[in-house]
Amino acid sequence: MxxxxxxxxxxxxxxxxxxxxxxxxxxxxxxxxxxxxxxxxxxxxxxxxxxxxxxxxxxxxxxxxxxxxxxxxxxxxxxxxxxxxxxxxxxxxxxxxxxxxxxxxxxxxxxxxxxxxxxxxxxxxxxxxxxxxxxxxxxxxxxxxxxxxxxxxxxxxxxxxxxxxxxxxxxxxxxxxxxxxxxxxxxxxxxxxxxxxxxxxxxxxxxxxxxxxxxxxxxxxxxGAYPSNEVPHLLDIKPVMEFVAPIVTVRRVLKGTFISYGGKYKTNKETNIGVIQCGFADGFPRPWYVDGYVLYKGEKFKIAGRVCMDQLTVDFGNVIPQVNETVLLMGKGEHGSLLVEDIGQKIDSTPYVLFTAIGGRTERIFVDK
Ligand SMILES: Cc1ncc(COP(=O)(O)O)c(C=O)c1O
CATH class of the missing domain: 3.20.20.10 (Alanine racemase)
Known part of the structure; x- marks a missing residue:
């Protein structure tokens, strides 16, 4: 799926x-x-x-x-x-x-x-x-x-x-x-x-x-998350969830292009914009678009403009990701981590809110190495 x-x-x-x-x-x-x-x-x-x-x-x-x-x-x-x-x-x-x-x-x-x-x-x-x-x-x-x-x-x-x-x-x-x-x-x-x-x-x-x-x-x-960033981080815990979504298309756009609803993001150079199939209806935290990013092969790429109900857009710069590759939205993946505690702190939310929101069309896959 x-x-x-x-x-x-x-x-x-x-x-x-x-x-x-x-x-x-x-x-x-x-x-x-x-x-x-x-x-x-x-x-x-x-x-x-x-x-x-x-x-x-x-x-x-x-x-x-x-x-x-x-x-x-x-x-x-x-x-x-x-x-x-x-x-x-x-x-x-x-x-x-x-x-x-x-x-x-x-x-x-x-x-x-x-x-x-x-x-x-x-x-x-x-x-x-x-x-x-x-x-x-x-x-x-x-x-x-x-x-x-x-x-x-x-x-x-x-x-x-x-x-x-x-x-x-x-x-x-x-x-x-x-x-x-x-x-x-x-x-x-x-x-x-x-x-x-x-x-x-x-x-x-x-x-x-x-x-x-x-x-x-x-x-x-x-x-695998601390309840807040105010408690001492004394345990060697690991994020249990790896929240990912696929890139469904990538396109080259010119400098000065407005991206997504409200035109809140304007490209400052020619760049590659990828569309990720995950939106706030799937539990992606909408306010995170202001400062937020996703990880692609371990590297950070900025969320470009408002998160939509079913999709979000990412500015990949000159990197050209392949359709069907995935980005890490939250948690710990193969190439790095994007901690829920940090997202929570940035958008005045908490790991409790962010985790329990994940749903919609999100498929849960259980792995046990
Ligand atoms: C009554 C009660 N006890 C314990 C817990 C577990 O809290 P925590 O997830 O911070 O360990 C909760 C969670 O909200 C709770 O409502």
Whole structure:
């Protein structure tokens, strides 16, 4: 098929997994494969990790969990989204774990138990400062008390989520971690013990190693990118994705020629303009055209003018690439790298946004050397 391709190097994923394990030591990893494995393909990614010994995965929706189960993932799966009456029974049937993030969730689980005698496992989510999902920090003690007297609910874990773990200044993350520790202390005093206490993500692995606790939820580092350029780059991780697209035509144009929509790019000399079959509908970051470039045989060539829905144009100067050859748009290829972190920084975006956007007509190809 002609068009953009995301070549997913599973060998690099496995390398990253072992590199993270080497760095964090004896703490197991809950590998986060939500949003189609951050755009890398949740099923092949989870299957490769399971082969390597991973026994805990995280996704966002029940549908994502179901897809993993249907494709042979047998380990624990935590669903990050808010619990809902609509899917609690399905969660129990799939043996996946839910989060308990609101007082009302207790009633949902009790009703389910009364109707069916089913008890999906839950992890209690405490909001220590993200102000999104979670039991407000101030209410934690009351909820724990409720759970102590709710044998219909099987609480296997407790966790919280950092708002700023990947930022240069760790003070807010430290404050959140202090609050979480206070909750854990209260739990200890109440003798309410759970199997898993967790908080750390990719940013915290690097910025706040003391927050690793019983299990680490890790996403971005597995895919071979740093969550931001503000965290220390301490690991030998490799970009798992190689995002490429074919050159479909090349033409010589005169000095002073306007290229693409809006005429934002005007050639300053006679030059070769190539058309690449990948556009913003395939997940190519449109704002990147301002300063952006692609790699052809390891050399940088400037994106010429606005990225279109299905195509983008590149100024190849006096180089004459062949039709059907490919350019590297993002990630690590045979001849070089174009790091997603760097693109993110240039266009005020993040690796999370850039990876999960990749889709449209992009074909994913899985390789394992
Ligand atoms: C609740 C939760 N935990 C962990 C992660 C993993 O974060 P990271 O990809 O930075 O490791 C995410 C990702 O967004 C998340 O939402």
């Amino acid at each position: 002609i068009g953009p391709k995301a070549i997913i190097h599973l060998d690099r994923l496995i390398h990253n997994y072992h590199e993270i394990k080497r760095y964090v030591g004896d703490v197991p990893l809950m590998t986060v494969v939500k949003a189609n494995g951050y755009g890398h393909g949740a099923v092949p990614v989870a299957q490769a990790l399971q082969k390597e010994g991973v026994t805990f995965f995280a996704v966002f929706t029940i549908e994502e969990a179901k897809e993993l189960r249907e494709n042979g993932i047998i380990g624990d799966i935590l669903i990050f989204s808010r619990m809902n009456r609509e899917f609690v029974e399905a969660a129990a049937d799939l043996n996946v774990t839910l989060i308990l993030s609101q007082k009302e969730d207790i009633e949902i689980l009790k009703d389910l138990f009364q109707r069916t005698h089913k008890r999906p496992k839950v992890h209690l989510k405490i909001d220590t400062g993200m102000t999104r999902l979670g039991i407000p920090y101030e209410d934690a003690q009351n909820i724990i008390n409720d759970l102590m007297y709710s044998p219909e609910i099987e609480c296997e874990g407790i966790y919280s989520h950092f708002a700023t773990a990947d930022e240069g200044d760790p003070s807010y993350a430290k404050w959140q971690f202090d609050r979480f520790n206070k909750v854990l202390k209260i739990m200890g005093k109440m003798k309410f013990l759970v199997k898993y206490r967790h908080f750390s993500n990719s940013g915290a692995i690097l910025n706040l190693p003391e927050s690793k606790l019983d299990i680490i939820r890790v996403g971005m580092l597995l895919y």
